[in-house]
Amino acid sequence: MMKIQKHPDYLIFAQDSKSGELLDFPDVPRGWGITIDQTASKPPMEWMNGAFNRIDKNMMYLLQQGVPEWSEQVFYPVNAIIKYNGIIYIAKVENESANPISNVNKWTKLIPDASTEHKGIVQLSSAIDSDSESQAATAGAVKKAYNLANTANKTANTANTTANTAKTNAATAQTKADSAYTLASTANTTANTAKSIAETNASTTAKGRVQLNSAVNSTAENQAATPKAVKDVYDFAKNAMNNFIGVNQKWFDVTNERLINIIYTNTTKKPIFIHVVVWSLSSASAVDATLFVDDVSIKFGGGGVGHNGAWKMANANIIVPANSKYKLNITNGTVFTWLELR
The missing domain is CATH 2.60.120.40 (Jelly Rolls)
Structure with a gap:
């Protein structure tokens, strides 16, 4: 069974070498073959320090970055993963010198933004008057809409009580009864309007009551995502990132x-x-x-x-x-x- 390895020391070979003890390797593409021509196949200490120093620096770069930064000097294969301006991209096709931002046909974000056409990262919104189709409503937004409907329903109930009281008093005072009747009729209209608003379901074109949905693959446009749905998407994205080499x-x-x-x-x-x-x-x-x-x-x-x-x-x-x-x-x-x- 393979032993569990200790944490690396993150030291760079020859990083503390004295002046003159480290020189850049004179011909990296050719490699050790250059020593045949220049040092009788015996590379000097300064070249050895330079070669191993170069290797350690490249490994330290990978340890620090986690995902390498995009470079126009690298030829990338399909499914290559790079980082550019803090965003991780994956290659759609083989490419070279293709900037990820200006070459969307060659690169795509590893985790795209959510929309009504596909899943992705979504931002929450507590607004109840927004026309956005790229955000998900919060529980706070639903509560605001519910409170508005509840207030309207209470107003309707109060108006209806007033109307009934006026109708009772009409038996002793016809004039007051007529006035009360008018008031009751108006209040009833207001109540019906408020009730209609309260019973209207929310959609992408109108505000109203909304049902929550914890699914991450739903195409519904008349439901609001729950925090669990957002967490499921987040956990999926996090798990995918953890599987990168x-x-x-x-x-x-x-x-x-x-x-x-x-x-x-x-x-x-x-x-x-x-x-x-x-x-x-x-x-x-x-x-x-x-x-x-x-x-x-x-x-x-x-x-x-x-x-x-x-x-x-x-x-x-x-x-x-x-x-x-x-x-x-x-x-x-x-x-x-x-x-x-x-």
Whole structure:
């Protein structure tokens, strides 16, 4: 069973090096091959410090950001996830130099705003006279509408009582009865109007009584969302974000725990990222390696001159989906580094 790893120390290799002890690696795209031309295959300490310093800084960037920021220098595949101006986007198609804001046909927000056409993040409103179709009514708004209807109903009841009293007094005073009758008739009209308003159901075109709805997949336009519905959407979005690769994950050095040609299973319930570096056992032949993920194999090998100018090195990076099986086969070589982001 794999051991639980300790929290990383977040130190950057050679971050406290003295003046002159750290130089940028002179040719990153070529890699260690540049040492053949310039240092007789013996990279100096300053170059080694620069190379490992560069790796640690890139890893620290991923740890700090969680989701990488969009860059016009990167070619993005379908379903790539990036952050731009504090908003997380997912790629619809492969693209390069396509700004997420001005290229809506290539990028889409991971969690869109809610509308009457689709679900998303919704803002609450306590107004009872708003025409907005992009917000959800709060319990406070419903209460205001109810209070208005209740007041109208009480006014109607009071008016009806007054009318009945006037009708009783009409037996002794016809003149007062006629006046009271008129008053009662007017009050009755007012009562009917108030009652009609109180019994009117709310819609997108008129105010009135409203029924609550806790569903998150309803298309109804005559009901108001409950706080539970909003929480369900929020929990769904939060759970989706927690499943992104890199979120709540850490790098682990499992070099001493992984064996060649042994099948391992990703049991983390999330995709993991694997970085493997292998080297040959002699300078006579190049290292030949294959990474297997389920039924897919990825061959890699060769590489420039590496350690002590003799062994040949190669590396591979791969994402392993949740519950997938993976293993490493090597011909004429051994594992130099095996890192897992999990």
